[in-house]
Amino acid sequence: MITAEQKFEEFLKIKELKYTSERKLIVKTILSFHKHFNVEEVFEKLRKQGNHISRATIYRAIPLLLKSGLISEALRCQDKISYENIFNKKHHDHLLCVKCGKIIEFYNEKIEKLQEEVCRQHNFVPIEHRLGIKGYCEDCYKKIKEEKK
Amino acid sequence: MITAEQKFEEFLKIKELKYTSERKLIVKTILSFHKHFNVEEVFEKLRKQGNHISRATIYRAIPLLLKSGLISEALRCQDKISYENIFNKKHHDHLLCVKCGKIIEFYNEKIEKLQEEVCRQHNFVPIEHRLGIKGYCEDCYKKIKEEKK
DNA sequence: GTTGTTATTGAGAACGCATCTCATTATATA
DNA sequence: TATATAATGAGATGCGTTCTCAATAACAAC
Numbered sequence: 016m017i018t019a020e021q022k023f024e025e026f027l028k029i030k031e032l033k034y035t036s037e038r039k040l041i042v043k044t045i046l047s048f049h050k051h052f053n054v055e056e057v058f059e060k061l062r063k064q065g066n067h068i069s070r071a072t073i074y075r076a077i078p079l080l081l082k083s084g085l086i087s088e089a090l091r092c093q094d095k096i097s098y099e100n101i102f103n104k105k106h107h108d109h110l111l112c113v114k115c116g117k118i119i120e121f122y123n124e125k126i127e128k129l130q131e132e133v134c135r136q137h138n139f140v141p142i143e144h145r146l147g148i149k150g151y152c153e154d155c156y157k158k159i160k161e162e163k164k
Numbered sequence: 165m166i167t168a169e170q171k172f173e174e175f176l177k178i179k180e181l182k183y184t185s186e187r188k189l190i191v192k193t194i195l196s197f198h199k200h201f202n203v204e205e206v207f208e209k210l211r212k213q214g215n216h217i218s219r220a221t222i223y224r225a226i227p228l229l230l231k232s233g234l235i236s237e238a239l240r241c242q243d244k245i246s247y248e249n250i251f252n253k254k255h256h257d258h259l260l261c262v263k264c265g266k267i268i269e270f271y272n273e274k275i276e277k278l279q280e281e282v283c284r285q286h287n288f289v290p291i292e293h294r295l296g297i298k299g300y301c302e303d304c305y306k307k308i309k310e311e312k313k
Numbered sequence: 314g315t316t317g318t319t320a321t322t323g324a325g326a327a328c329g330c331a332t333c334t335c336a337t338t339a340t341a342t343a
Numbered sequence: 344t345a346t347a348t349a350a351t352g353a354g355a356t357g358c359g360t361t362c363t364c365a366a367t368a369a370c371a372a373c
Binding site: 180182183184185203204219220223224244245 | 329330331332333339340341
């Protein structure tokens with residue numbers, strides 16, 4: 016079983032790029048996020064661990080991590096791009112609560128199949144898709160109903 | 165039959181906001197776009213018509229146009245937020261060709277229904293959703309296959 | 314291990330989209 | 344017509360992201 020680190024190292028080797036100590040730390044940190052994260056959060060987490068890595072270096076690592084398949088762009092929350100660790104994880108889509116920011120992940124086989132069908136109908140060859148539903152989570156919807164009383 | 169202008173005027177009235185000459189021009193310009201547009205394009209089109217309206221005014225009109233249901237946020241192309249005129253138009257989703265940038269619109273009733281079902285399962289109250297599939301359109305895929313030969 | 318080539322790094326400047334400030338002006342209502 | 348208040352324009356500001364460039368580190372060849 017190949018690890019995420021190995022996958023990234025392999026990717027860099029093929030591209031004739033270097034597996035630097037900074038990149039090792041960035042990968043390690045990104046893997047430590049179980050949910051979504053953005054660049055600032057990676058920067059902060061590294062800093063708290065005593066590893067000061069420049070924001071520029073993190074920003075420069077992002078496209079490599081995307082291309083290597085370790086992470087994917089998830090959602091744009093408050094104008095920040097948010098990513099998620101997708102190594103060895105099943106694809107899923109998102110419900111995003113516009114009030115509290117909570118993200119609920121879901122996977123629906125039927126929706127996936129129907130998307131493939133739509134692509135076939137348009138002779139379109141899909142690479143990736145993103146389905147995001149914005150709305151109110153259970154708790155926030157209750158609160159809104161209370162406020163209106 | 166209510167027009168887009170009337171709908172916007174009504175919306176502003178309810179909110180006790182003013183239907184200024186600038187807002188009239190902005191609505192008119194936005195309706196003249198048949199495809200997607202961004203703030204800069206609205207600004208430029210107005211300028212070319214001899215109407216100099218401040219970018220700030222256009223930016224300030226956007227949330228009102230969104231809330232009134234005249235436009236919706238579409239896709240993010242090259243970091244600019246892109247909008248589309250949705251007045252009296254049926255909701256649809258997008259296939260985006262990553263090579264030529266072509267956008268194919270589609271609507272699939274079954275996918276819509278399944279999304280509603282997913283929301284119910286999570287006690288989630290949807291406001292809006294966005295489904296974007298990135299890939300290669302028919303022409304571009306043919307070109308890629310040719311290049312590989 | 315040493316050397317040479319080349320990618321990478323850090324710090325801050327620069328960039329660009331979007332938002333805010335504030336004095337001036339326009340709108341709607343009485 | 345008067346009055347209250349929202350809206351406007353121009354430019355400053357904010358903020359996430361990218362760029363610059365000199366110094367450094369990684370890797371391959373020897």
